[in-house]
Amino acid sequence: MIAAARPVTNPIMAKENRVSVRPISAAASNVRSRRERPCDGCRRRKSKCVPQDSNRCSLCEFHKQECTFIEDPQPRKRKLDADGRPEMPLKKRSIESKVQQYQLEQHVVPVSPPVSAKSELPPVIKDPGQLGDTLSLQRHRHCKHVGRTAHFEPTLIELAPYGSQNEAITDFGVIRKVNNQEFFHLFDDNTSSIDEDEARSLQAVEQIVAPYGPTLIDTYFRNVHPSYPIIQKDVFLNRRQHGDRQFNPPLLAGMYLLAMQWWSREPGLAKQRKPDIDRLQIIATNSLILAMQRPKLSTLQAGLLLLQRPETNTWNLTVQLVALAQELGLHLDCSEWLIPTWERGLRKRLAWALYMQDKWSSLTHGRPSHLRSADWNVQPLHAYDFGENSCVQHGTGGDGFDAAQEENGRTIFTEMIKLTQITAETLDAFYTQSAVSDFERAGNHATRLILERAKPVQIKLKDWAANLPACAKMDSYTPDELSTNVYLHLAYYATEISIHRRIVASLNPASAETYMLYICRSAAKTRLISAMDFVNRLRLEHLDAFWYFASKTNFALIGTFGSLLWSTAPGKEEAQFYDMRLREYRWTLKASAKRVEWMAEAVEVLDANRTMLNALPEKPIALCKADTVMGVKESILIPPKQPFVPMYSEDPGEWPYEDDDDLSQDVEVGA
Known part of the structure; x- marks a missing residue:
């Protein structure tokens, strides 16, 4: 049951503006207003000073003594903050915050109180961020969301009487309403x-x-x-x-x-x-x-x-x-x-x-x-959600930071969110337990099922890359200035690799159609080469910039994908090609690790993969056409004369991708 709370119109200002009707004694030369302090007797007793119609408060009337305001306050022992200064009392801070909020709402210009020669409290530190008005950043309170299936019914909570701060005092604590459907339970930080x-x-x-x-x-x-x-x-x-x-x-x-x-x-x-x-x-x-x-x-x-x-x-x-x-x-x-x-x-x-x-x-x-x-x-995020007034149109912001750099950074942050949503679809489509079970039940047709699921995700990735703003592209950097857009591109390659990694792992050379084997492995090889070339293009402006936490693993994923292609290569020539590219990639990472230490972990993953690859039996010489790439003969499966027809397609000319080249076509993110 919810207890009724007292109506709150403006309790703080009402109390602060209350006028005392008790006459002032002529003997009290240093009398101060009752709204500022209790009488001397109540102060000594540490009791509440309740005014009466007479010249004395209730306690002074009871003890038959004079009610004066002459004595100075006794010194108090206060906690020290991190800078060694006395810490402001919780009650005073709370009142100060609420008064400031009321003044802002009523457009009242605050008037500084008179400074006494002997101040009872340390100077009040203003709250420029107005943390007292926030929901989840208050200094001495924290909140927890009231869920719809919890033992508190939102419909009943809505009936509670809410004050000007949208807070209600109930039998089970303070509730704050943020709209007609969502409520938060407020708790004091009293530990x-x-x-x-x-x-x-x-x-x-x-x-x-x-x-x-x-x-x-x-x-x-x-x-x-x-x-x-x-x-x-x-x-x-x-x-x-x-x-x-x-x-x-x-x-x-x-x-x-x-x-x-x-x-x-x-x-x-x-x-x-x-x-x-x-x-x-x-x-x-x-x-x-x-x-x-x-x-x-x-x-x-x-x-x-x-x-x-x-x-x-x-x-x-x-x-x-x-x-x-x-x-x-x-x-x-x-x-x-x-x-x-x-x-x-x-x-x-x-x-x-x-x-x-x-x-x-x-x-x-x-x-x-x-x-x-x-x-x-x-x-989704919009420009106004960043809500900082520090930037101006030209030069640096009011706080001395580069406004253009901050604007570009916000664009990268927003684009990373969009990419992550596509990455989430990739994980749901290929790596959840339900997806794994679907592929196992599909048996020899698992690759076809994976390709059908890959098509919409691949199209979204392609559109995302094509619509990147100019400041987020790989070639958008200024010499001698740090460029943070590289972690965005690395995440793009990690997402693409996660798709093709699942496709390649599902291929069974013994049962897969020759054309499907050819087109899938060709597309995977193209992605790997593109990702490795991206790493080769990194400059000092990129290496010294901020890298998102997943970057360490994303670098390692490129090497792991190359090792997967090496281990599943049908012929010796193709295996040698991946061996050579992985050695080059390892050298690049090791050189970069001198500048960025955490890249050394990606090198360790490469070395661990190579150790496991040593257990592979020797590959046969492929009986197929061979082209020379960078001095190494690379085996390329010859596609059949008749195109492969997917199992789940009613139209013989339809392919899970837009056309046969779509799987092997590289999307150059930095273009």
């Missing part, structure tokens, strides 16, 4: 032990990177943020500018850890001793576990940033973040929610970043995805 741990963690993080913290923050926003915009930059920088240091410890640590990838390339840092990365990583991981107990958007941001590092990319953490995001309601459409506009945009960007994290983790780890399309209702 003091966690607060103390977070304060110590934040202090430790700052000590590890000191005095280079500000430089690393600038490095992060210059190199990572443009193409991975999961932080509200203007809010973050405004908070730092106004002296606010109450940041989420794992989030700040994640930003520092990613920024340190460019330590040797920053003029002000290159000659300095690098901070202890291992210790910073441990603090970030441990503090993230604590932060998950009180889920907020900052917790999700921290987890996503830590997952961008090759050392911390784990499937377990990805799954935890999916669960955390669902508690925050990130899988829902927030376009019309009653929350700040910038928070709506941030929630959408975070939701799609999580979507990409889940799908690419599913591909790279070979695990089932935890985000189902039936439960995903996040709308």
Whole structure:
């Protein structure tokens, strides 16, 4: 049963503007208003000061004593924040935030209160980002989405009396309404032990990177943020500018850890001793576990940033973040929610970043995805969803960052989302357990079934590549300036390889038609050569840029696909061709690994594959036409005179792709 709440019109302003009717004693020379403090007697007793019609409050009337306002307040012992300053009381911060919100809504210009010679409280730090108005970024509260099958019925919750903040006090806690269908249960962050741990963690993080913290923050926003915009930059920088240091410890640590990838390339840092990365990583991981107990958007941001590092990319953490995001309601459409506009945009960007994290983790780890399309209702991103006012049309933005670079980065981020949706279709079509069962039941006709499923996905990939904006193309870069669009192209090749990898693995030379064997292997070889040539074209501007977390595995997938083609080659000449190309690819990766250390893991995967390939029996010399490619005879199966007719086609002239050449035609993404 829902208890009725008291109607709230504007409780904060009503209390602040209440006028005392009690006359002021002439003996009290330093009298202050009752709305500012209790009387001296109630202050000493730490009791509530209740005014009466007489000149005394209720307690002073009871004790038959004079009600004065002469004594100075007693000094209080307060907690210190990360910078060693006294921490503001929770109640005062809450009131300050609500007053600011009311003033904004009523267009009231705030008036600074008179400054007393002996101030009871430390100076109030303004909240430039207005975190108190947000749903999932409040300082001292966290929220959990109320699901439709939970023991709370949304229809009944709708009946509760909601105040100006769209919050209702019920028998089971505070409920916030974001629209007529979605509700969140609000909880206080009242675990003091966690607060103390977070304060110590934040202090430790700052000590590890000191005095280079500000430089690393600038490095992060210059190199990572443009193409991975999961932080509200203007809010973050405004908070730092106004002296606010109450940041989420794992989030700040994640930003520092990613920024340190460019330590040797920053003029002000290159000659300095690098901070202890291992210790910073441990603090970030441990503090993230604590932060998950009180889920907020900052917790999700921290987890996503830590997952961008090759050392911390784990499937377990990805799954935890999916669960955390669902508690925050990130899988829902927030376009019309009653929350700040910038928070709506941030929630959408975070939701799609999580979507990409889940799908690419599913591909790279070979695990089932935890985000189902039936439960995903996040709308596509638009320009206004990025909601940062720092950029101008020319030159740099108001915060000193390149506006054009940030605009290009947003385009790459948006295109990566579109590509990931196609990648998700690929995983559903070929790698789910139901798909594997379908192929097993198809027996000798499995390849035909796979080709039919591949056609719509392949067409979408081709259209995506053809419609790439100019700034996202491979050849779109400026010399001596970092270009982040390469991880987008690498992801494209990984998606194509995932399709052809399934096709090649299903081919059975003993039972497959000669033409189908020819066209499938030719198309697969074309994709492999195109992907390897892409890696050969990488420049320093690409290698030194930000790489998406899946890039490490995507480089390895190219080599794994080449090893698959080598192992299934019908003749010795074709096997030798793949052997030669894989040796060249390994050399390229090893040379690049001197610049980008994590590429060495792709080299290790190549070496492991080659060790397993040593167990292959010697290939026979193919009895077919041979062409010379780069000095090596490459066996090419001769296609039959009559075209292959698919099993499931009623029209003898129809092929699962648009034409016979569509399978072997290369889509040049950078063109």
